[in-house]
Amino acid sequence: MADVRRAVREWAVEHAQAPTRYLVALSGGGDSLALAWALSHEAPALGFSVGAVVVDHQLQEGSGERAQHAAEVASSWGLGPVIIKEVFVGVAGGPEEAARTVRYQAFFEAMKETGAGGILLAHTRDDQAETVLLGLTRGSGPSALKGMPEVEGFSHRPLLSLARSTLRQALIDAGVSWWDDPHNTDDRFTRSRVRQRVMPVLEDDLGPGVAESLARTAALFRRDSEALDGFAQSVFDEHVDGSTPQVCSIEVTHLVEQNPAVASRVVRSMVISVGGGAPTFAQMQQVEGLLTRWKGQSAIDLSGASLERRDGLLVARSSEGKKPRGIRRGL
Numbered sequence: 001m002a003d004v005r006r007a008v009r010e011w012a013v014e015h016a017q018a019p020t021r022y023l024v025a026l027s028g029g030g031d032s033l034a035l036a037w038a039l040s041h042e043a044p045a046l047g048f049s050v051g052a053v054v055v056d057h058q059l060q061e062g063s064g065e066r067a068q069h070a071a072e073v074a075s076s077w078g079l080g081p082v083i084i085k086e087v088f089v090g091v092a093g094g095p096e097e098a099a100r101t102v103r104y105q106a107f108f109e110a111m112k113e114t115g116a117g118g119i120l121l122a123h124t125r126d127d128q129a130e131t132v133l134l135g136l137t138r139g140s141g142p143s144a145l146k147g148m149p150e151v152e153g154f155s156h157r158p159l160l161s162l163a164r165s166t167l168r169q170a171l172i173d174a175g176v177s178w179w180d181d182p183h184n185t186d187d188r189f190t191r192s193r194v195r196q197r198v199m200p201v202l203e204d205d206l207g208p209g210v211a212e213s214l215a216r217t218a219a220l221f222r223r224d225s226e227a228l229d230g231f232a233q234s235v236f237d238e239h240v241d242g243s244t245p246q247v248c249s250i251e252v253t254h255l256v257e258q259n260p261a262v263a264s265r266v267v268r269s270m271v272i273s274v275g276g277g278a279p280t281f282a283q284m285q286q287v288e289g290l291l292t293r294w295k296g297q298s299a300i301d302l303s304g305a306s307l308e309r310r311d312g313l314l315v316a317r318s319s320e321g322k323k324p325r326g327i328r329r330g331l
Contacts, residue, residue: 001038003162004170008038009046011158015151018047020117022156023110024079025103026052028070030178031122034167035159037176039120040077052082053110053119055103057089059183066179083110096189111154123148123157126164129214130194139281146225147218163211232265240270246318248273255314256291263291267307270316276305290314 016022022043024036036052043050052074056067064086071082085106090098107119128147135145150157159167171178186192202210235258242248248270255263267287268278279287279302286300290309299308299317306317 001170001173003166004034004038004159005042007162008035008042008158011150011156012042012046012048015156016046016048017117019049021049021051021115022118022120023083023107023114023116024050024052024074024120025107025122026054026070026074026082027181028054028066028073028179029181029184030168030171031124031159031164033070033073033176033178034170035120035122036074036077036079037171037174040079044078050079050120051114051116052079053107054082054084055106056084056086057099057103058086059089059099070179081114083113085110096191108154118154118156121155121157122159122167124159124162124164124167125215126195126199126211128160128218129211130191130199132214132218133194133198134190145218146222147215149222160215228261229265231259232262232269235262235266236269240266240273242273246274247315249313249315252291252294252309252312252314260288267314267316270314271302271305271307274305274316274318276316276318277303279307287314 022039024032024039026032026036036050039050052071054067054070054074056063058064067084067086071084074082087102087106089095089102092098093101110116111119131147132145135147148157148160150160168178183189184192185196187196199211235254239254240248240250250266250270255266258266264284264287267284271277271279283300283302286297287307290297290300290307291314294309297309299306301319304319306319308315308317
């Protein structure tokens with residue numbers, strides 16, 4: 001119990017702003033209940049208020065009753081306001097991605113309705129390890145290998161340094177029961193297979209501490225990646241011409257003289273700034289051809305944008321009908 005409460009205090013001292021309200025993303029599971037419990041004890045003395053948002057994905061029988069029970073527990077602990085959001089999960093991107101999309105939409109709506117300044121998520125060190133391992137197997141690059149940050153936009157993860165078992169033990173010690181979501185052990189979901197099959201095998205064969213090592217790797221990788229992001233942003237700010245929201249360009253010579261790790265980040269920022277999605281590894285290999293093996297290649301079509309080399313410039317252009325999203329940092 002002391003470990004969980006200490007983690008909340010340390011997060012609050014560094015990131016929480018009084019008298020801002022925060023909302024706990026509460027499912028009724030062990031992780032989110034442990035976070036809500038700790039916040040109910042720590043928040044009043046730290047000068048900010050905490051409510052909760054319970055998202056009912058309506059994917060399982062009795063989900064409405066479980067959502068109501070979680071909301072009642074949060075209210076009994078003094079959290080408020082407590083909101084239940086019913087959502088419909090589509091199929092785009094697969095079941096896990098579809099559920100995540102509507103869940104975060106519900107979070108954003110709840111923030112607007114309550115005036116909250118952030119959402120508190122109960123991701124643990126084990127979640128971080130699973131994220132890194134999945135990123136490694138998918139070849140996802142920096143975006144996955146640096147794992148989840150403690151603070152990302154309006155999302156806050158106060159318990160990212162703690163093991164899942166620590167949260168469960170805290171609830172046991174506090175006399176709090178929780179609900180185990182069967183989806184967390186459902187082999188249809190990739191993360192569930194990693195959690196139930198892969199991580200235990202790694203722990204058995206390589207020894208205890210694999211999750212901690214993967215989480216530590218993410219922290220180290222994030223530090224280095226953020227340094228490269230900073231270099232790339234400086235190049236972007238100094239050399240990229242973004243005179244219109246739909247088109248931006250940079251002289252090829254400015255990119256070629258950069259370290260490839262920096263140049264690739266600049267290109268990704270250019271594409272995203274005109275409304276495109278982050279280029280894939282294969283697409284970035286094509287971009288490298290435009291920069292270093294130029295033979296008059298045609299434009300590269302991306303998701304929502306295109307890249308072409310013209311008159312010594314690399315030009316990123318929004319696809320017709322794609323609304324620009326603005327420059328996103330930290331790629």
